[in-house]
Amino acid sequence: MSSFVIKSIGNALNATSLISSKYASKKALHLFASPRKGRYTDNQETIVDSAKFETLSHNEYNIATYHWQGHGPTILLAHGWESNASRWSYILNDLKAQEYNIIALDAPAHGKSSGRQFNAVLYADCISVVAKKFEPEVILGHSVGGMATIFSLHNYNLPFVNKIVSLGAPAHFSGVFSRYKSMMGYNKRISKGLDNIVYERFGKPVDYFSAANFTKTIEAEGLIIHDKKDKIIPFEDALLFANRYKNSELIETEGFGHGLKDASLTPKIIEFINR
Incomplete structure (x- = not known):
């Protein structure tokens, strides 16, 4: 608008x-709470067509999930506001090359998931439902997907998650x-x-509802990635995370914007996952 x-x-x-x-x-x-976009376009559909599609239930919501099977660690991908699982297309091939077992979901009111309204608490609930089924060792969350991931780990017992990658996430x-x-x-x-x-x-x-404060209760190791000139979520939010999330490290970028879809970051993410 x-x-x-x-x-x-x-x-x-x-x-x-x-x-x-x-x-x-x-x-x-x-x-x-009403996303204006985030449902799939025809081009975006082709990105997730190669995955095994399955819906899970949370109360009255159907949660769309996509599974690219691999023999390595299980990775869960949580997109941000007005997006869907296709946003991970820029990194999918690199994750597949590592033989990771890859799961992605669509947030409520996004992609192929049901609903018309969205909030981070509801998204956190849905992430926990998907996580309990697939038991990922690692969760990658972009923007509000990163915030909801931390909400989920704070609110639910997900002991199998030992690493989080938070991309441009709001701290509070x-x-x-x-x-x-x-x-x-x-x-x-x-x-x-x-x-x-x-x-x-x-x-x-x-x-x-402060994700930065909630990290104090999280034992999983964290990688925080944030652009210094992010126009959507201020870089100060990343500094709040870095200050309060003791078991984490911060990667500062400049010029990658809020989306952080830059190939130079992929090896750093993979190195973090593999170490």
């Missing part, structure tokens, strides 16, 4: 909040939420209303 459209929607909801702040806040959260949900509120230009009524809805739904305040 253009900045004009974004601000127009924000202004309309601000006006609505003068009548009912709760209604306007619910609409604002619905907008925040409060930062993501704050940037959304600022982008939309929401007033204080909606901002407070959004925080209240999160507390009502999850029983915790927004600032509780």
Whole structure:
């Protein structure tokens, strides 16, 4: 959406909040949690066609999974917002060459998974369902996929996971939420209303959901990769991870953007997995 459209929607909801702040806040959260893209295009379908396809269930959700069989360690791939399992095409051949047993999933409301709404807590639940079936030794998570991976390890007993690769992941949900509120230009009524809805739904305040803080409970070894000029998730988030995730190392990049799809990173990821 253009900045004009974004601000127009924000202004309309601000006006609505003068009548009912709760209604306007619910609409604002619905907008925040509704991906506008992430379902497969025809070209993206060809990337996952070679995998064994299977759906797993979590409550009312069907979770799409893709399996490229190998004899090495099992690797689980968790994509980010408005994406799907095809985003890993740039690294798949290198992982296959290592004979890794590769699993990828589509997040709720993305790819071939069911649902229309998405949040990191739900994604963490789905990651745990997939992880408990396939028992990966390593999880690679991009952006919110990295955040949800850490949520999942914090919330569930997944002792078979001994390594995490986090690519451009947000360190805390409060930062993501704050940037959304600022982008939309929401007033204080909606901002407070959004925080209240999160507390009502999850029983915790927004600032509780800090992936950086959750790493303190995680024993798995971590590799944090983040671009210094990431325009989506600030590099400061990577520094928070590095400061609090004691069993981790940080690779700083410059010029690779938020996607971090650069061939020079692949050998470093493979070296981390294999050591």
